[in-house]
Amino acid sequence: MDTRFVTMLRPFLKYAGANEITLDSSLRDLGLDSMQAVELLFAIEDTYQVSLPDELLTDTTFATAGNLWAAIESSGVGAEAGAKLC
Amino acid sequence: MLSTPPELDKVLAVAAEHAEHADADAEFPTAALDALRASGLLGLVVPVEHGGLGGTFADVVDLTMRIATVDMSVGMVFGMHCQQAATIVRHAGPALRAELLPALARGELYLASVTTERGKGGHLLTSESEVTAEGGTLHVDRDAPVVTGGVHADGYLVTTLAPDATSPSQVSLIYAARNQLETQVLGGWQPLGMRATHSVPMRLTGDIPASQLVGEPGGFRDIVTATFGPLAHLSWSAAWLGAASGALSRVVGHIRSPQGRKQFNTSSELLLTRLAGVRGRLDLVHALLRHTLDVVDRTQDLSVPPVQLLINTLKTQAAVQCFAAVDELVELVGLRHGYLRGSALWLERVFRDLRSASLNYANDRLLLANGALALLDQEVRLA
Numbered sequence: 004m005d006t007r008f009v010t011m012l013r014p015f016l017k018y019a020g021a022n023e024i025t026l027d028s029s030l031r032d033l034g035l036d037s038m039q040a041v042e043l044l045f046a047i048e049d050t051y052q053v054s055l056p057d058e059l060l061t062d063t064t065f066a067t068a069g070n071l072w073a074a075i076e077s078s079g080v081g082a083e084a085g086a087k088l089c
Numbered sequence: 090m091l092s093t094p095p096e097l098d099k100v101l102a103v104a105a106e107h108a109e110h111a112d113a114d115a116e117f118p119t120a121a122l123d124a125l126r127a128s129g130l131l132g133l134v135v136p137v138e139h140g141g142l143g144g145t146f147a148d149v150v151d152l153t154m155r156i157a158t159v160d161m162s163v164g165m166v167f168g169m170h171c172q173q174a175a176t177i178v179r180h181a182g183p184a185l186r187a188e189l190l191p192a193l194a195r196g197e198l199y200l201a202s203v204t205t206e207r208g209k210g211g212h213l214l215t216s217e218s219e220v221t222a223e224g225g226t227l228h229v230d231r232d233a234p235v236v237t238g239g240v241h242a243d244g245y246l247v248t249t250l251a252p253d254a255t256s257p258s259q260v261s262l263i264y265a266a267r268n269q270l271e272t273q274v275l276g277g278w279q280p281l282g283m284r285a286t287h288s289v290p291m292r293l294t295g296d297i298p299a300s301q302l303v304g305e306p307g308g309f310r311d312i313v314t315a316t317f318g319p320l321a322h323l324s325w326s327a328a329w330l331g332a333a334s335g336a337l338s339r340v341v342g343h344i345r346s347p348q349g350r351k352q353f354n355t356s357s358e359l360l361l362t363r364l365a366g367v368r369g370r371l372d373l374v375h376a377l378l379r380h381t382l383d384v385v386d387r388t389q390d391l392s393v394p395p396v397q398l399l400i401n402t403l404k405t406q407a408a409v410q411c412f413a414a415v416d417e418l419v420e421l422v423g424l425r426h427g428y429l430r431g432s433a434l435w436l437e438r439v440f441r442d443l444r445s446a447s448l449n450y451a452n453d454r455l456l457l458a459n460g461a462l463a464l465l466d467q468e469v470r471l472a
Contacts, residue, residue: 018256031310032255032258032307033256034256036214037462038458040461041461044465057394061390062314062393063392
């Protein structure tokens with residue numbers, strides 16, 4: 004996960020507090036709901052200039068930070084990602 | 090498919106006999122529940138090896154429709170019980186299944202659902218109800234504003250926060266037997282319709298063994314996606330369609346009767362187009378119901394947006410179309426048979442009952458969810 008990704012996620016995770024966000028962090032447990040998932044998708048697409056295919060927009064993709072990052076990477080972002088945190 | 094259970098006629102007869110006074114007095118249909126117990130239908134979805142009837146979701150839909158043609162409240166009570174029972178069948182651990190499934194099959198276990206909360210209303214996927222865990226025991230103290238059949242249930246499936254929850258979305262599902270709880274009824278039930286569901290506010294307190302957790306701690310969301318949500322929408326829609334179909338059947342019977350043929354001109358274009366409109370609404374809902382059943386049956390991951398959209402649309406459309414159909418029937422037959430109590434067509438009761446449909450897990454909330462889901466499905470992959 005790059006720092007941009009974690010910074011982008013934080014505003015959607017109101018129960019994360021100051022805790023570190025890891026690959027295993029459950030986005031739902033940290034406060035992401037289905038209505039916000041759409042806003043998060045827009046943020047991802049704006050930040051990374053990618054379009055996530057509809058097939059990836061499942062509960063599993065939005066379950067953890069790691070799953071969502073993997074979906075972004077699979078859309079061609081990985082190569083240009085910044086400093087790896089995890 | 091299950092062949093028609095032999096006792097179904099008895100259930101229908103008892104439900105029909107008591108429907109009017111259960112509605113008038115807002116009483117739970119205890120005689121109908123007794124008939125359901127004796128029929129074995131409380132164990133409809135329990136596998137045969139545990140003594141049940143081994144019924145499918147399609148059987149739940151068929152029987153709920155049949156029962157709701159005579160009393161929509163009893164149909165809802167039955168459908169919601171089957172939803173709870175199927176949740177135990179599919180998600181409870183082996184020990185809890187071994188204890189509960191034979192009791193369900195014997196008709197000894199009528200289950201009520203405790204998912205509503207004061208702070209959050211009917212929203213399923215969050216909770217503000219904390220439980221404390223001590224050793225292997227969960228201390229439950231649960232206040233629920235609406236518990237259908239709660240006074241008459243033998244056991245409850247209760248949503249609470251997981252014991253060490255750090256956010257409201259970590260919801261657990263717990264089975265609690267009546268004799269494990271102190272139950273307090275906090276108020277009455279005087280609604281417009283659905284009066285025989287006796288959906289009272291209750292407080293449930295008790296110490297429940299942690300082994301009675303259904304699914305994983307904090308794992309209720311997965312149960313909702315796989316079983317609880319789809320079967321709720323399928324069985325509610327079946328109840329509404331059954332009630333509206335019963336109403337149309339009685340109106341058609343009335344129009345065709347010698348007395349009715351004096352009142353109605355069956356070549357009237359107004360009459361015919363109105364009837365066609367009502368019938369069309371019911372055929373639409375029926376097609377959507379059967380299609381959704383089929384999709385739910387053959388889809389592995391029900392969380393994908395096209396399937397969630399379909400399951401939600403079934404509920405919202407069934408609610409709107411079935412109510413509209415009965416509203417049009419009231420208009421068609423006029424004041425005496427459409428609006429007055431005591432008419433043999435009892436349209437006014439079905440009208441009042443069906444007015445609840447859009448509010449029962451509110452259409453507005455589901456439409457918001459579906460709007461968000463529609464944005465996630467740019468290709469419009471219709472399920």
